[in-house]
Amino acid sequence: MKNKIKKIIFIFFLSINLQADLIGIPGEIIAIKLNEKINKLHDNDLVINFNGNEYAILPVPYSANDTVIKKGSYSIKVKKKDFGESRITITNPSMVDLSKSDSDRAYKESLLIKKALNTFTTNISPSLNFISPVEGIISSRYGKKRFINDKPRSPHLALDIAASEGTTIIAPSSGRIILVGDFFYSGKYIMLDHGKGLISSYSHMSEILVSIDSIVKKGDILGKVGSTGRVTGPHLHWSVYLNKERINPESLLKRNYLDLLLKASQDSI
Ligand SMILES: [Zn+2]
Known part of the structure; x- marks a missing residue:
């Protein structure tokens, strides 16, 4: 028994x-x-x-x-x-409670982003050793619970780097520009395809200095920091996606990140 x-x-x-x-x-x-x-x-x-x-x-x-x-x-x-929380105040009410036309616009733009995220390029091989796209101060990290005017919102799944208006933004790794837009939330926005499901995006730019289908190398200029879209001040909102999941961009900035990742690899399936 x-x-x-x-x-x-x-x-x-x-x-x-x-x-x-x-x-x-x-x-x-x-x-x-x-x-x-x-x-x-x-x-x-x-x-x-x-x-x-x-x-x-x-x-x-x-x-x-x-x-x-x-x-x-x-x-x-x-x-x-526990990622902590971030509370921001947005004083312009039309940016918080959207009008019908703004909300239609934001929805259409979200579909464009979704469509671009389905890009799966096999002829570029991504590098997992990124450099920082902008020199500045980290103002909001990945994963923070977000409150706008004290109301809970979706978590912040990107890295915010604050820098003065006009600071140069560079490509953290090579790739191809697959989306360029001027969006309600994200302002002047681009999406960079690094290949095989690794994609990064750049929001709130004051100026975009690449165009759709541009091929960029690591360190090439993408544009400038700004405060377009829904923001509280000039910064880069930087997202990184792998297989459509938003991951922590800061991890890719660690020295010899790929080596660290492979050393910690799991094989227990
Ligand atoms: Zn952000």
Whole structure:
């Protein structure tokens, strides 16, 4: 009888382990070393060759709480992280409670962004070692709970870098410009495709100095910091997407980030 209970407990723990093969922090990237058993997780996963091994590079989606996210054949246990909160005041009421025409416009623009995020370019291979797109002061980090005029809003899934109007914004990594717009929320906005599902975007610019389909190299000028769209002051709102998930841009700025990522790779599927 005792043995039977032990066996049940063992199976129970085993099934928990199987339920969450991978562990990650919201907004971070995880690397999985591929082997004969798992040589492909999903058609659109970013796979990197390094020292004769192949690694799948996956985003851990944002979540405010502990959760398990199922992605095709694997699941990720997302561990809750306290990102803190950010409270901003927007005094222009038409920027908070949108008129019908503004809200229609914002919706149409959100569809353009969604469409661009479906771009999956295979002829450019992304680098995961980014440089900062602008010199300035970090004014709001990734993951913060956001309150606008004391009302809770969606979390801030980007990095804000404050700098004076006109400060140069450069490409943190090479890629192709896949969207250029002047949007209600984001102001002067561009989206840069780094290849294989890694995409970055730049909001609130005062000037855009690239055009659609421009190919840019790491360090090339993209435009200038501004305060277009819904802002409280001049800054760059910088988002990075991997497989359509918004990830923490700051992680990509760590020195030798790819090496760190591969060293911490998980292979326990
Ligand atoms: Zn922001």
